[in-house]
Amino acid sequence: MTVRAREEFVKPASGREDAVMEVKNLKVHFQLDEGLLKAVDGVDLTIRRGRTLGIVGESGCGKSVTSQALLRIVPASGKVEGEILLYPSDRSKIDGIDIPDGDPVDLVGLDGKGRTIRSIRGGEIAMIFQEPMKAFSPIHTIGDQIMEAILLHKTANRKEAYDIALETLRKVGMSNPEQRMDEYPHQLSGGMRQRAMIAMALSCEPSILIADEPTTALDVTVQAQVLQLINELRDHTGTSVIFITHDLGVIAEMSDEVAVMYLGKVVEYTDVDTLFYGPKHPYTKALLNSIPSVARRDRLESIEGTVPFPMNLPPGCGFYSRCPLAEDGVCNAGDIPLREIARGHRVRCVKAEQV
Amino acid sequence: MSEAKQIILEVTGMKNISRSKRFFKRTAGSVKAVDDVHFYIREGETFGLVGESGCGKTTLGRCILRAIEPSDGKTHFRDRTGNMVDLNTLDSRRLRAFRRDIQLIFQDPYSSLNPRMTVLGIVGEPLVCNKLAGGEKLKERVRELMEMVGLDSRHLERYPHAFSGGQRQRIGIARALATNPRFIVCDEAVSALDVSVQAQILNLLQDLQRKLGLSYLFISHDLGVIQHISDRVGVMYVGRMVETARTGQLFARPRHPYTEALLSAKPLPDPRRKAERIILSGEVANPANPPSGCYFHPRCPYATDICRMEKPPWRAVGDDHYVACHRTDELELQGAAI
Amino acid sequence: MSTVLEKTDKRGIGISRRSRRRRDEQGAYEVASQWQLMWWKFRKHKLAMASAVILLLMYLTAAFCEFLAPTLPAQRFTEYKNAPPQTVRFYDKESGFSFRPFVYDMKMEVDTKTFRRTFQADTSKKYPIHFFVRGEPYKLWGIFKTDIHLFGTKEAGAPLFLMGTDDLGRDLFTRILYGARVSLSFGILGIILTLVLGLLLGGISGYLGGVTDTVIQRAIDLLICLPTIPLWMALAAALPRSWSALDIYMGMIVIFSIIGWTGLARVVRGKILSLREEDFTMAARLAGASDIRIIRKHLLPSFASYIIVNTTLAIPGTILGETSLSFLGLGLQAPVVSWGVLLKDAQNLETLAHHPWLLWPAFFIVLTVLMFNFLGDGLRDAADPYK
Known part of the structure; x- marks a missing residue:
């Protein structure tokens, strides 16, 4: 667990060469009867090869919608804007696209139901969900469902697909994989189901794995198993992971870089160590202080008030109403830009230096 | 820990066993949701109850309230005159009188408030049902309660849908406080809330405890929350209590291998302290079909033959420290990394 | 406890400073009961709203059917068995346009080959339609005895069949x-x-x-x-x-x-x-x-x-x-x-x-x-x- 050997073969964050995906100014807006709901409002992210990007935030901050946008599975009423540039590892995996080698594919420009995005889903980008029971069809065996993905993206040979599926199940630490292949999702326990889903996601060797709260429904002892599994697999396969959670403990455990989201915007984006030891956004700081943690037993520093509903928001900083440093005329005057205050440390706050 | 504090609630040998029946009344099996649990809570104290899903902590909390009828065991509760009364022997009329002293805060701030009633109706319900207040006096009391939990007392006529999750939980707390209880069961009371709101509610519960002298049974699956709020902690596994101790002691020097593993499994919000984890194999046993002997033995790294054969006895291993493990004296277990 | 109250007060101010206007707009929503919320949501369903209006009209019509019908359901017009629906007209060749609607009389003709009886409009005879006319006496809801109908012709026995008649010559509309x-x-x-x-x-x-x-x-x-x-x-x-x-x-x-x-x-x-x-x-x-x-x-x-x-x-x-x-x-x-x-x-x-x-x-x-x-x-x- 403590072995961090991959640092040796994964170079530290630098340049564009090791980026597998760049998200630029991503916006997802939902037109509702009551008004325009800005679920994601201008998000920039860079996903690097073999590293884990953690996205953390409270409910309603837009972290899940962001992950849906990356796969273009946002509900039909949502409008996606911006750029999602994918640098595919293996161009042959992607159907129906004609771009010279080395150029990225912009997922926003693709037809949301077309051949290209379908070959990217599962093939290049795979996703694991919070509730594995909902991700599996109850009427097909685990084996059939994993094989279906493999047959779709990798090979047309059923025998070969069976072998790959079996191998993947073995890789995710499933006991007795031959038998599991013929079992139905309800016959597995929660942790085993989550393993099976990870196996399905990894069976096609995607370059990006999106994990949306994959351990929230699990018990803490099983969560430890699954987190360890995801870390090991990433180290062995070089897959990049986007890990979405509300749990800062899990973020500390899993991430290399972290994006903190609040009201559809990234408010702080830096490496994990800086985030926990030198947060520069008042929200991040308050969030860290409100965790009931092992070392403290005094009063928690809570954030006053509640997260506003992301609709018809006033201009300026979204955290204005709850921020201890808020200053009228400065913080609520106009949009606050995300600025780089140190190398690789970006904060959306005009008063970051005072934090 | 002051010795002067009296015990307000003592649970001995609590069991909740539900038998599932099949056709023709052949017993198909029994689920021991709560299996022979012992613990006590002192006045003004918070007793944290921690465990994974299906360990029976919620059932135990409801058995104490007799919202679920326990199959066996005693729940001695100190009434206002200082006598210990066994709640499990009370008839429904006398139990109702005791319900004013023992209240429950629910996990889900959405399903626990009737969406069709105003805040006045919800918070005032215990007062109306027990004929404690009515009319203007009722409104007065509800306003007072709302202020106590940090809500705007002008919002008496609002419906729950107008409030956020954290505010709804405050309404639930106000309802629990309406009859001036002395003991409150908080059943995962902050688990459904976001971290920042969770901190508000935890602070509120602590303030109320100090102000009103409440005793809490605080049920949670989150070790961080439990450690933060509890004076003493009980750890449950598949319907059985495996260890109870003072919080500091339990986290620093656990005496049960399951406690050790649980402490170790929690991801710490600190990237520089990635602890050497004890990763348990397997998953929580099914209470409908538990293993023999000690329920934890299939996952326990220290299990021996006796663990597979015999149920470990519940015994004291120190001041306020109880554990159910055959090998506790031989083992040198690791506490939480601090 | 005092700390809690302090925080609340501070927060209360914080909110009112920022969103008082929004709160006023929302005021109705926050104290809206289940039925009000239902009504607001129902109101957005245009088809259902239209249906509700139409159903209401139909039930009102049924409730006042004696008054709305030009005649009685058992009233037979023996001259006009199986007569087709008449057209309500405003324009006549001779007298030109008139605001008062009218119907032409109908003449029965028998086809000599098939012996089928058909009705032809008899443009020589007009029956103007009057509102609140006296016609067949009836009891509204079996209580109020009256003979006023919403519309009809002033001549007894004159044909006014908006939807035709059946084989006994009874007005289908009625x-x-x-x-x-x-x-x-x-x-x-x-x-x-x-x-x-x-x-x-x-x-x-x-x-x-x-x-x-x-x-x-x-x-x-x-x-x-x-x-x-x-x-x-x-x-x-x-x-x-x-x-x-x-x-x-x-x-x-x-x-x-x-x-x-x-x-x-x-x-x-x-x-x-x-x-x-x-x-x-x-x-x-x-x-x-x-x-x-x-x-x-x-x-x-x-x-x-x-x-x-x-x-x-x-x-x-x-x-x-x-x-x-x-x-x-x-x-x-x-x-x-x-x-x-x-x-x-x-x-x-x-x-x-x-x-x-x-x-x-x-x-x-x-x-x-x-x-x-x-x-x-x-x-x-x-x-x-x-x-």
Whole structure:
């Protein structure tokens, strides 16, 4: 667990060469009867090869919608804007696209139901969900469902697909994989189901794995198993992971870089160590202080008030109403830009230096 | 820990066993949701109850309230005159009188408030049902309660849908406080809330405890929350209590291998302290079909033959420290990394 | 505690500073009850709103059918048997345009080859249509004796057949209006009795549980197994022929309720079972609320909306049931006029070919059923405003 050997073969964050995906100014807006709901409002992210990007935030901050946008599975009423540039590892995996080698594919420009995005889903980008029971069809065996993905993206040979599926199940630490292949999702326990889903996601060797709260429904002892599994697999396969959670403990455990989201915007984006030891956004700081943690037993520093509903928001900083440093005329005057205050440390706050 | 504090609630040998029946009344099996649990809570104290899903902590909390009828065991509760009364022997009329002293805060701030009633109706319900207040006096009391939990007392006529999750939980707390209880069961009371709101509610519960002298049974699956709020902690596994101790002691020097593993499994919000984890194999046993002997033995790294054969006895291993493990004296277990 | 209060105050100010305006706009929402929220949501469902208006008009029409009809349902115009609908005109070749509408007289001609009788408009004779005219005397709701009709001609016996006549020369429009009263009220009354039975038996079944529940559920299973039309027919045939029209009408309502309560009872039982498990029901129990209070304050309001939806969707079934039985000649009998009875005249091919206007009642049946379904859809969408 403590072995961090991959640092040796994964170079530290630098340049564009090791980026597998760049998200630029991503916006997802939902037109509702009551008004325009800005679920994601201008998000920039860079996903690097073999590293884990953690996205953390409270409910309603837009972290899940962001992950849906990356796969273009946002509900039909949502409008996606911006750029999602994918640098595919293996161009042959992607159907129906004609771009010279080395150029990225912009997922926003693709037809949301077309051949290209379908070959990217599962093939290049795979996703694991919070509730594995909902991700599996109850009427097909685990084996059939994993094989279906493999047959779709990798090979047309059923025998070969069976072998790959079996191998993947073995890789995710499933006991007795031959038998599991013929079992139905309800016959597995929660942790085993989550393993099976990870196996399905990894069976096609995607370059990006999106994990949306994959351990929230699990018990803490099983969560430890699954987190360890995801870390090991990433180290062995070089897959990049986007890990979405509300749990800062899990973020500390899993991430290399972290994006903190609040009201559809990234408010702080830096490496994990800086985030926990030198947060520069008042929200991040308050969030860290409100965790009931092992070392403290005094009063928690809570954030006053509640997260506003992301609709018809006033201009300026979204955290204005709850921020201890808020200053009228400065913080609520106009949009606050995300600025780089140190190398690789970006904060959306005009008063970051005072934090 | 002051010795002067009296015990307000003592649970001995609590069991909740539900038998599932099949056709023709052949017993198909029994689920021991709560299996022979012992613990006590002192006045003004918070007793944290921690465990994974299906360990029976919620059932135990409801058995104490007799919202679920326990199959066996005693729940001695100190009434206002200082006598210990066994709640499990009370008839429904006398139990109702005791319900004013023992209240429950629910996990889900959405399903626990009737969406069709105003805040006045919800918070005032215990007062109306027990004929404690009515009319203007009722409104007065509800306003007072709302202020106590940090809500705007002008919002008496609002419906729950107008409030956020954290505010709804405050309404639930106000309802629990309406009859001036002395003991409150908080059943995962902050688990459904976001971290920042969770901190508000935890602070509120602590303030109320100090102000009103409440005793809490605080049920949670989150070790961080439990450690933060509890004076003493009980750890449950598949319907059985495996260890109870003072919080500091339990986290620093656990005496049960399951406690050790649980402490170790929690991801710490600190990237520089990635602890050497004890990763348990397997998953929580099914209470409908538990293993023999000690329920934890299939996952326990220290299990021996006796663990597979015999149920470990519940015994004291120190001041306020109880554990159910055959090998506790031989083992040198690791506490939480601090 | 003081720290809590301080924080609250600070927060209160913080909020009011920022969003007082929004709060005022939202004020109504925050104190809106379940029914208000439902209404707001229902209002957005345009089709359902339109259906509600149309249904309301239809029921008003049925309630005032004596006044709205130009004549009486049993009134025969022997000169005009099987006459087609007349056109209401405003323009005449001789006198030009007039604001007062009129109809031409009709002349019967017999085709010498086929012996078919056809009607031709007789432009030589005009009957102007007057409003609030005195015509055949009637008693509104059997109480107020009067002879004022909304519209009609001033000459007695003059033809004014907006939807034609039947083979006895009776005005179909008048008969449809009177039929509406019977058919539409049948739907409502039938569902009320069904509702009472369903609520009672479903409620008992769900709340008591145990043996009672099992017995009621098995009874429902049994009733659902029986094919409905033969059962209706058997029960309807069992009604004594000597009964008066009103007795038969009531008897039919009872028959429909006895067969129809099962679906509703299941809905009620299921809802009670799920509501009993809700946290707020347990909270009420822990607050010391009695069973009666829990049912009255927590259970009933929670499923009232579901009951309304299910009831709305069940009304068309009852109306159709009555229509089919009457159509088959087993339900209401002439001289009672219901849409089903009227449709009986359109049973054979010859009628359909030569007197297609006799199908007008079918149009109204379809319209009613459609409107109820649209209304039910809208109500269903609005029923749970908390989702």
